[in-house]
Amino acid sequence: MANPKIVLATSDVASSALAPADAELFGTIIDAWTRRRIGSLRHTHKAVARDVSVLREFAAHSGLPPWLWNEDAFDCWCDHLGLERRLANSTQRHYQCSIRSFLEYLTTNVKFRNEIRRLYGVEPRQICTEENCIPHTVEKESSKERRAFTHEEIELFFDGLRRASVEAGRFRTKDYNPLRRDRTFFFTLYSGGLRISEGLNLNVNSFAPNPALPELGPYGFIKVWGKGSRGSGKRFRTVPVTHPDFPELMDWYITRVRPEFLHRADPNEEALFLSERGTRLKSSSADARFKIATRYCGLEGEGLTPHCLRHSSVTHESLRFSIEMVRRKHGHASAATTQGYMHVPDVMVDDEISSVVSRELDDALNTQEKKE
Structure with missing residues (x-):
């Protein structure tokens, strides 16, 4: 059965701008689409309700039922979103994708296509194309660009936390245990490349041994419920531990620091x-x-946020592992998304080019000398 809140939203769609008969069929179609997404596709109620509100808005703006939607009405609505409401590109693209997804369902549903053909003598069609929709790009579209810590900054960050906790312990301040917890928490975000929500949702049993690396003990993998895609809800993944210091730090935290918060x-x-x-x-x-x-570590005012630790993990791990390994570790659906998180300095790229070309030139010269 559909979520009652979502059914209410579809009723609003039906009554907003359409004739009663059109509104009734439109509501029936959306109810079926809603049940399919929540049921077989396991999308969240929140995501489906959000998309239903987009359909309601487009129907009200165009004054047309979906089987009469056309490119002109879609272009007019998109102009309204961008020029009048001034929505961000990412928000506009989501609205467009909601319309496209709904029309993909409608144009492939034999039952509703036959019903529309019988009642109205028309065929519903897809009106969203590459030409009239905003393309998805890997560049950041938010106004606040996140960056990665440099290697020097990440060392300064964790060393600053360590020194601050030692000083707090020496003077017996109330920040002693929170600082020790913070050091472990932020290192978990960085070493695992976790989103802040993923780190906060970890439990004491969110770890598993890695049979290929028994020396890591029980901390070979981090078990994470992470971000899904297209409203599918949270997805489970196992994150391989790639920092040798992590097991010792986590064991120290669980046995000596966490008990201080259990009182x-x-x-x-x-x-x-x-x-x-x-x-x-x-x-x-x-x-x-x-x-x-x-x-504490002197990086205040540098525009850093907790999510920068995830960017830093992608960037630093890309210097150690293949992009495919980095993609899987961080739970990205595509390598393009992973590349969007990488912030490799130009000087590092230039140094790598010079090193490789110089080595190949030396090999070529040595080979020529041997032939002579």
């Missing part, structure tokens, strides 16, 4: 990273702690 916690609490109240650490608190960390 006020529920006896059955499984969250890996806890607040001072003994509950799972929240995103707002993690953001605030990150700002404190950048202040």
Whole structure:
């Protein structure tokens, strides 16, 4: 059965701008589309409700049922989104994709196509094409461009946290345990290339041994529920541990630091990273702690955010492993997305070119000398 909230939204669609008979059929089609996405495709209620609201908006703007939608009406609506409402490119593209996805369903559904042909004598068709939709690009479209830490900055960041925690312990300040927790939390984000939500949702049992690397002990893999695509909800993946320091740090945290946060916690609490109240650490608190960390290490005001640690992981791992390995580790659907996270300095590229070309020139000269 469809979500009641979503059914209500489809009723709004039906009553907004269409004749009663058109509205009734439109609502029936959307209800079927909704059940399919939530049922067999396992899309989230939130994602489906969002797309239904887009359909409602386009229907109201055009005054047409979907079997009469056309390119002119679509272009007019897109102009409204971009020129009048001034929505971001990524938002406009999502709206366009919602219309395209719905029309893909409608134009391939034999039952509804036959019903529309019987009642109206027309065939529904796809009106969204490469020519009238915003293309997906790997460049960042947000106004705030995120960057990666340099190797020097990442060392400065974690060394600053370590020194701050040592000093807090020496003077017995209340920030002693939070700083030790922060050091482990942010290193987990960096070494695993995790999104902040993925790190916050980790539990004490979110690890598994890697049979190929028994020396890592129980911390060979990190088990993560990460971001899905196209409204499919969270997806599970295992992240290989590639930093030799991670197992020792995590074992230290779980055995010596986390117990300090359990005094006020529920006896059955499984969250890996806890607040001072003994509950799972929240995103707002993690953001605030990150700002404190950048202040301790002298990187305040550099435009860094917790998500920069994920960018840093992709960038630094790309210097150690193939792009395919980096893509899989970070849960990207395509290598193009992975490349969008890479921030390799021009000087590093120039040095690599010079090194490779010089080596090949030397080999060529040595080969020529041997022939002579």
